[in-house]
Amino acid sequence: MFRGFKNFLMRGDVIVVAVGLVVALAFSTLIKAFTDFVINPLVARAQGGKSPGLGWQLGQPGNTATYLNLGSFISALIYFIIFMAVIYFLIVVPYKHYQAKRGVTVFGEPTPSRTCPACLQDDLPKAATKCRYCGTDLTPAP
Missing domain, CATH: 1.10.287 (Helix Hairpins)
Structure with a gap:
């Protein structure tokens, strides 16, 4: 208990x-x-x-x-x-x-993030290949 x-x-x-x-x-x-x-x-x-x-x-x-x-x-x-x-x-x-x-x-510490160039959302994971908000394809992070 x-x-x-x-x-x-x-x-x-x-x-x-x-x-x-x-x-x-x-x-x-x-x-x-x-x-x-x-x-x-x-x-x-x-x-x-x-x-x-x-x-x-x-x-x-x-x-x-x-x-x-x-x-x-x-x-x-x-x-x-x-x-x-x-x-x-x-x-x-x-x-x-x-x-x-x-x-x-x-x-x-907060995880590293990146910004979507189309919708400008700035909380995307560094490794994201697609924006979760607008669906824009993102170039892979180096």
Whole structure:
């Protein structure tokens, strides 16, 4: 029973989706901070206000609604970078190592590709002799 659960968890799809969700969560925090502390004060500037901190007061002094709070945004950016480094070194690197022992390549470099001269799709395999999108014959890669 536990072996089946372990096999389920160690499938590449599950780990990739989990890492993607964690990245999305961290990125959403960064975007929320940008919105709350940079965009919202610009919008609220039409109404007036004031506030202290790292940034610029766009309205009357002391109104937090019109304060361009770069300090909070920089904090969120630092949080994002640190969080992504932790995810990479504590989840991605050990998972890559574990999968390499099993003979599976994950989070590797993208495969070389070529561009179709007719439809300009750029994700064709290097060895392709025909475009999968428009059917144009391609010259073999050297």
